[in-house]
Amino acid sequence: IRQRLAKADKIEAVSHLSAAISHEIRNPLTTVKGFLQLLSEQNYPDEKKKEFIHIAVQELDRAEEVINDYLTFARPAFEKIEDIDIEKELNHVLNVLNPLANLNGVEVKKKYTSGLTISGDRSKFQQAFINLIKNGLEAMPDGGALTVQTFRTGSVIHIIVRDTGIGMTNEQIARLGEPYYTTKGQQGTGLGMMVTFSILRVMKGRAEIKSQVDKGSTFHIRFNHLENIEE
Ligand code: ADP
Numbered sequence: 001i002r003q004r005l006a007k008a009d010k011i012e013a014v015s016h017l018s019a020a021i022s023h024e025i026r027n028p029l030t031t032v033k034g035f036l037q038l039l040s041e042q043n044y045p046d047e048k049k050k051e052f053i054h055i056a057v058q059e060l061d062r063a064e065e066v067i068n069d070y071l072t073f074a075r076p077a078f079e080k081i082e083d084i085d086i087e088k089e090l091n092h093v094l095n096v097l098n099p100l101a102n103l104n105g106v107e108v109k110k111k112y113t114s115g116l117t118i119s120g121d122r123s124k125f126q127q128a129f130i131n132l133i134k135n136g137l138e139a140m141p142d143g144g145a146l147t148v149q150t151f152r153t154g155s156v157i158h159i160i161v162r163d164t165g166i167g168m169t170n171e172q173i174a175r176l177g178e179p180y181y182t183t184k185g186q187q188g189t190g191l192g193m194m195v196t197f198s199i200l201r202v203m204k205g206r207a208e209i210k211s212q213v214d215k216g217s218t219f220h221i222r223f224n225h226l227e228n229i230e231e
């Protein structure tokens with residue numbers, strides 16, 4: 001199962017990423033505010049109070065997830081173009097995700113070529129890969145292996161993220177990056193891959209995805225480091 005992705009049209013569906021994200025955060029906040037107002041205005045029975053609080057906490061969890069998909073590594077400064085040390089940044093992402101890897105019993109394998117750099121915004125690069133690698137870890141709830149590999153051929157830098165997880169059907173691959181597309185129910189936002197693809201697009205990275213149900217998935221990202229400098 002192979003698919004080249006030109007996600008531009010799908011990403012255009014949400015013309016302003018930040019508008020979509022703030023909408024996703026505003027909704028749960030409005031709900032929470034409503035429940036707090038109810039609780040302050042009337043003396044509800046304990047049962048009801050518990051129910052309100054439970055819903056409010058769920059809504060806040062959701063807002064937190066949306067923020068994580070978008071702003072885990074956000075920096076207050078405006079977008080800054082700098083040299084990105086790929087090995088260093090991938091290690092940083094893997095450190096952040098280490099608790100999840102441990103929780104799922106996933107073995108993380110690193111196959112780096114040292115000294116590879118591309119230019120771009122470091123925090124955006126981290127965000128793109130945290131969303132990608134987090135999905136890989138979440139695809140292996142009963143353990144498995146996550147491999148992160150980097151190498152260079154000519155002017156092209158390759159980053160490969162491979163998991164031995166639940167995999168995807170062709171239909172699922174085709175819908176990757178579509179806003180709000182998730183198979184994780186309440187646990188998912190369906191925004192992670194949209195954010196990843198939009199960052200890759202700005203950095204002129206290309207993603208090739210192969211996946212087989214119950215075998216796992218491979219995300220092969222290519223950056224042409226002569227091309228990826230912002231014009
Ligand atoms: P979320 O993780 O919140 O569901 P994403 O945009 O990150 O949203 O991913 C969208 C969907 O793509 C996931 O719900 C899942 O079905 C699928 N997916 C992404 N990466 C993988 C992977 N490595 N293995 C299996 N399915 C994946």
Ligand code: MG
Pocket residue numbers: 131134135192193
């Ligand atoms: Mg995700």
